[in-house]
Amino acid sequence: MLLAVAxxxxxxxxxxxxxxxxxxxxxxxxxxxVITATAALDGERRVxxxxxxxxxxxxxxxxxASVAVEVALPSGLRTKTASFQVxxxxxxxxxxxxxxICARWGVQRIGPIQVTIRDPLGLVSRRFELAHRLKxxxxxxxxxxxxxxxxxxxxxxxxxxxxxxxxxxxxxADIRPFLPGDRVRRINWRASARRDSxxxxxxxxxxxxxxxxxxxxFVEVRDQDSSTLDLGVRAAASLASQLLARRDRVGxxxxxxxxxxxxxxxxxxxxxxxxxxLLDTDVLxxxxxxxxxxxxxxxxxxxxxxxALTPLLDGRTLSVLSDIGGRGHDLxxxxxxxxxxxxxxxxxxxxxxxxxxxxxREGLRYRFQSLGVPVVTWNAxxxxxxxxxxxxxxxxxxxxxxx
Amino acid sequence: MTGGLAAASWGSGxxxxxxxxxxxxxxMVVMAAAxxxxxxxxxxxxxxxxxxxxxxxxxxAGSGIDPGAVIYGGGLLLAGEMAAxxxxxxxxxxxPEAAVSSRRLIALGVALLAGMAAGGAGLATAALPMPGGxxxxxxxxxxxxxxxALITRLARSSL
Numbered sequence: 001m002l003l004a005v006a007x008x009x010x011x012x013x014x015x016x017x018x019x020x021x022x023x024x025x026x027x028x029x030x031x032x033x034v035i036t037a038t039a040a041l042d043g044e045r046r047v048x049x050x051x052x053x054x055x056x057x058x059x060x061x062x063x064x065a066s067v068a069v070e071v072a073l074p075s076g077l078r079t080k081t082a083s084f085q086v087x088x089x090x091x092x093x094x095x096x097x098x099x100x101i102c103a104r105w106g107v108q109r110i111g112p113i114q115v116t117i118r119d120p121l122g123l124v125s126r127r128f129e130l131a132h133r134l135k136x137x138x139x140x141x142x143x144x145x146x147x148x149x150x151x152x153x154x155x156x157x158x159x160x161x162x163x164x165x166x167x168x169x170x171x172x173a174d175i176r177p178f179l180p181g182d183r184v185r186r187i188n189w190r191a192s193a194r195r196d197s198x199x200x201x202x203x204x205x206x207x208x209x210x211x212x213x214x215x216x217x218f219v220e221v222r223d224q225d226s227s228t229l230d231l232g233v234r235a236a237a238s239l240a241s242q243l244l245a246r247r248d249r250v251g252x253x254x255x256x257x258x259x260x261x262x263x264x265x266x267x268x269x270x271x272x273x274x275x276x277x278l279l280d281t282d283v284l285x286x287x288x289x290x291x292x293x294x295x296x297x298x299x300x301x302x303x304x305x306x307x308a309l310t311p312l313l314d315g316r317t318l319s320v321l322s323d324i325g326g327r328g329h330d331l332x333x334x335x336x337x338x339x340x341x342x343x344x345x346x347x348x349x350x351x352x353x354x355x356x357x358x359x360x361r362e363g364l365r366y367r368f369q370s371l372g373v374p375v376v377t378w379n380a381x382x383x384x385x386x387x388x389x390x391x392x393x394x395x396x397x398x399x400x401x402x403x
Numbered sequence: 404m405t406g407g408l409a410a411a412s413w414g415s416g417x418x419x420x421x422x423x424x425x426x427x428x429x430x431m432v433v434m435a436a437a438x439x440x441x442x443x444x445x446x447x448x449x450x451x452x453x454x455x456x457x458x459x460x461x462x463x464a465g466s467g468i469d470p471g472a473v474i475y476g477g478g479l480l481l482a483g484e485m486a487a488x489x490x491x492x493x494x495x496x497x498x499p500e501a502a503v504s505s506r507r508l509i510a511l512g513v514a515l516l517a518g519m520a521a522g523g524a525g526l527a528t529a530a531l532p533m534p535g536g537x538x539x540x541x542x543x544x545x546x547x548x549x550x551x552a553l554i555t556r557l558a559r560s561s562l
Binding site: 011012013021081083086087119 | 457469479491499500509521
């Protein structure tokens with residue numbers, strides 16, 4: 001209008017009038033509605049690949065409103081749509097649902113959830129955030145394992161493993177002459193008749209083992225979908241659940257930038273403690289040297305079996321594994337291959353470096369194997385059971401070679 | 404829509420016709436870029452170029468009142484609103500509910516009709532054979548300042 005006065009022409013007024021009308025209408029109908037918004041999840045615990053539903057409730061107490069809702073999701077949760085634009089009528093509650101696919105293990109924090117109220121023309125908006133944050137604990141999916149590593153030693157507690165020791169149990173081991181104090185029901189009458197003296201049956205007792213899962217989280221190699229740490233956590237969860245089902249005592253050492261440990265224990269409670277500890281696992285950069293001395297002695301009981309899940313990339317892990325093997329623990333290393341997460345470079349120098357790197361890794365594996373420690377390579381996509389069977393095969397081969 | 408508005412101003416520029424055409428052409432290019440980007444700022448710039456083109460052609464055309472200014476003003480609002488709608492709905496923005504879109508269309512229609520009616524009334528008043536002078540100029544300035552004050556008050560109360 002000032003331009004119209006300056007130019008001395010009325011047309012700029014006609015030009016600006018529709019826009020001014022829109023501006024006055026937009027400002028005059030600016031959002032004054034009081035919006036109530038709540039968000040809730042249908043559950044806080046899910047398994048990887050499962051579905052969770054986020055329910056949003058919106059209501060306007062007084063005036064109609066156009067409301068936009070945006071839900072910020074972590075990369076571990078996926079959905080088709082996490083934002084909405086809805087119209088609210090006064091006094092009517094709207095229910096919105098967001099179907100979340102739990103794509104990756106971990107504590108997935110949802111939010112912030114932003115609610116924006118706009119005037120009909122979108123000129124003025126008012127925004128607020130829902131105060132409470134929601135989270136879903138996504139547990140790693142476990143692989144069904146039909147066979148597990150047989151420990152070299154068993155402990156004193158009863159379990160499902162047939163111990164190489166002799167005592168009272170179910171599996172027949174041998175016969176021996178009757179001694180005072182032996183139960184009459186243990187007498188082997190046929191053997192006694194043949195030998196002309198009383199003979200009693202001796203059995204292998206059923207015992208449990210102490211198994212410590214060693215998870216290396218110093219470094220990880222990742223591609224778009226997965227990483228060596230993802231595979232390690234899933235393998236640790238699978239092993240823990242199956243070992244605990246076998247009535248073994250299972251412990252966990254998370255060896256990385258942050259040190260985590262759980263002393264061996266049995267039962268469902270221990271399984272949830274291990275899974276909760278695994279959920280917090282992350283790669284934190286650290287240059288501090290860490291050796292076996294940083295671990296409390298109770299985390300590695302004598303004669304325990306140690307199953308290490310590692311990409312064999314960090315010197316500190318290699319040193320600790322050497323020490324564990326040297327202390328007489330029954331150590332098995334499952335190398336989560338970082339090679340499958342990378343592609344061979346196309347240029348000459350890159351290919352040479354690639355071959356040298358693979359040769360060094362080969363040498364590293366040989367170093368452990370020459371100490372009697374089985375090292376098997378587990379590639380992404382391959383079943384964990386294949387790696388476990390390879391460990392058993394190595395032990396049989398090593399035993400035959402020693403003999 | 405932008406092309407139509409740009410072409411509406413062509414043919415009255417005389418010697419300066421290429422300048423008018425360049426302004427109109429630039430408005431089309433900038434609007435296309437705004438829709439592809441998508442960017443609200445570019446859409447506003449395109450509308451600004453259209454206004455500049457129209458005012459230049461108006462200045463060059465002579466002293467008669469252009470009754471097409473009312474339709475041109477409505478067209479500018481429609482073009483701007485359609486561009487804003489396209490930018491707002493560009494992926495990954497969610498598709499609004501039908502009720503949200505209909506409220507927006509109704510508000511746009513009301514603004515358009517009211518604005519065009521007001522603009523038409525202004526032009527009709529200007530066409531009346533009234534004597535000019537400082538008093539009339541002061542009335543114009545007062546009206547402009549009054550509208551600015553109204554918008555400022557509405558803006559302050561809505562924030």
